[in-house]
Amino acid sequence: MAGSCPCGGASYLECCEPVLDGVRVPTTAEELMRSRYTAYAVHHADHIFRTWHPRTRPERQPVDPEVGWLGLRIVRVEGGGPDDDTGVVEFVARNSGPLGRGELHEVSRFAKRAGRWFYVDGDPA
Template identity: 40%
Template sequence: MAPRSCLCGLPAPYQDCCGRLHRGEAAAATAEQLMRSRFTAFGMGDEAYLLRTWHPSARPARAGLDRKVRWVRLEVLETTGGSVVHAEGTVRFRAHYVERGRAGEMEEHSRFVRLDGRWVYAGAL
């Protein structure tokens, strides 16, 4: 049986993609990679990873995971900055989900910054 593709939408198995970041074996190299790994963390219910990658100035006490929502697909619509040479960047994305058997989607334009050399989520624009 082939390994399951990562929920973030990249063509790699979860263990080799966002799983490495979730386990702390690697850090996101770009703002987009962090955003993708956070989407996957929402899908897998990994609240610890979400909180760890949230900027301290905006971090809530809890990530607010809703077990009734199943995140199913991610579309990255636009990125600005956020590369290995930038200190900040944005990612606009559309996240698809299923809740109580009904399909839905949410769109966000997120801001990311480097903190102590690592990308963190700084909030929605």
């Protein structure tokens, strides 16, 4: 994939692709959030599975190939820095699918485990 990154970064090759391919590990909760959004956009279910906290991870991957992701806006970030153990990222993700266009507005919680960030869970905002 060439061009801008689905998460809003300048270049997919430099932004999220190395994270999805396991070449680089996200250093912040926001960076993990952006890579997970990109994984949904490019249907990279392995990244979603790998970055979901084992305590809350579902058995099936929730990547729906019929849903197109159209844009991501980060609303706020609390904690989640390189020296933190937890973080919160509130975001709005625009999408389109069989039922039309919509938005996912979520407050996501992240935790660091063995030095790596994981998505724990989220609440609709």
